[in-house]
Amino acid sequence: MEEVVDFNSDGTPDILWRDHKTGNNRIWFMNSDGTRSSIQNPGWFNSNFQMEEVVDFNSDGTPDILWRNQEMGGNRIWFMNSDGTLNRSQNPGWFDSRWSVIGDDFSLV
Template structure:
């Protein structure tokens, strides 16, 4: 969870949906948003996809969970620089290679496309569809 005004972020630890603890993680400028959570470095731990809402720069912040505590490790080099009008709808495996890909959508034009990734390296892209911006895309499960 993150306070969008102060930038303070913390994690809630759940056991079958019941909170069993929490931990303060960091404070970061309110311009930075967590756009997705996925295992970008294939270590079995969820990583945070951050994006600067002003510049459009995005990167992964790798995490480790051990002994009941979450620690933030290194960050990836910038994964992308894309106009802030594009939003990440979901990080999920779209091409069946077992690695997370990014589904983007233009908030103004409704264009939807996928970036196929190998970790944080872009392999290719595909146009998916154009959807009226009034419609919300619900991430697949």
């Protein structure tokens, strides 16, 4: 198990599973009675990618997932949708392994 977060904004925590050997990922969308409503297979990353942050990057009310390649410095964001689907980002930038990730709302209002 990698993370427990309400990925589809239905009020019930969901479970992100990751196979660290193969890089395969699964999201179990959970119901309030403890059953699964669906399983999303959003894809895989090689084992160099690690989940770094779960933050609502696009301010749509649904948590998104930032993945980072620890070896190469590449980054990917999965923009989650409230219907359980996701939109994958292009690489938002490359930073070598000396850089750390801190996710927050840094907008100046």
